[in-house]
Amino acid sequence: MGKLAESRYACRMCGRFVQSITWRELHELLAGLTGAPVELKPRYNLAPGQDATVIRAGAEGFQLDLLHWGLIPPWAxxxxxxxxxxxxxxxxxxEKPSFRNSWRARRCLIPANGYYEWTSVGGIRQPWLIRRRDEAPLxxxxxWENWRxxxxxxxxxxxxxxxxxxxxETFTILTTAANEDxxxxxxxxxxxxxxxxxxxxxxxxxxxPxxxxxxxxTTQTVDVRVNDPRNDDPDCLLPSLSLL
Known part of the structure; x- marks a missing residue:
């Protein structure tokens, strides 16, 4: 793995993701999805503090909602x-005070077409796009939590x-130990x-789970324009040569 094996993680997981899935695609994957079809705005570099589509359990099945990324506990x-x-x-x-009540009763799914990670060597921040090999959504x-x-x-x-x-309404993404991919x-x-x-x-x-x-x-280096969350277009997904 060369320099990559020696690189330092440059961003905590998971700090950006892609959400370009359509309502029709979600409907095909979620048999219990309720509500009328809606046009979901494609996002190619979604960052903390922004709204994202999440899936929650509703009274009659699964429902889609827009929540702020970055959980705010009720006591904050x-x-x-x-x-x-x-x-x-x-x-x-x-067990954590910030999450334990949500863990018991307020869980959600975040559909994503991929997510970004960064490595760094010598001050250079290299973005990577991580997604399924078959390009199916993650x-x-x-x-999620309510905050007044x-x-x-x-x-x-x-x-x-x-x-x-x-x-x-806000949400957080659960993380686990990375696998060999x-x-x-x-x-x-x-x-x-x-x-x-x-x-x-x-x-x-x-x-x-x-x-x-x-x-x-699969992992692929992408252009450093991903480093700026103001860049939010399909070109964020284009492969590039690694800078490291």
Missing amino acids: RDPAIAFKLINARVETAA FLAGL ITEPASLHGRFAGRQVGEQV VEAINHRMPVLLHPHQFESWLTDAPAV AAEQPGQL
Whole structure:
């Protein structure tokens, strides 16, 4: 693996992802998806603090909702905590004060067409796109939470235009130890679920999902324009030569 084996992880997992899946594709994969067809905005470089489509259990089946990425616990006074809680370790989520209530009762799925990781050598940050070898969508296990805006000082940035007293729904992505497909890039990876696991994850008593079997994921270096979240277009997915 050369320099890659010696590189330092340059970004905590999982810090960006691709969400270009369509409603029709989701409907084909989720037999219990309810609601009328909607046009989902394709995202090619989705970053913390932005809205993402998540799947939750509804009264009559699975439902799609837009939630803020970065979980804010109900007891938090400062919403900036969200940027520290974009990920949750699956090994400890059931005990951590920030996540334990969500673990018990508020679980979700995040559909993704891939996610990004970074390696770094000599100050150079190289982005990598990680996705399934067959290019089918990934389904990331997540937790969600309700947070009520209580301070006028919170009404800026991601919450500009909202009102004191309004409820905000946020989510985090669960991570686990990386398998051999991605361990050279990062020691963590998202918890990935498959269709036969969806209903039990969303509705049953929680259990730690089994690790993803190796051989399913592929990695590819992409252009450094991915480093800037303002770049959010299909060109983010184009392969490039590694800088390392």
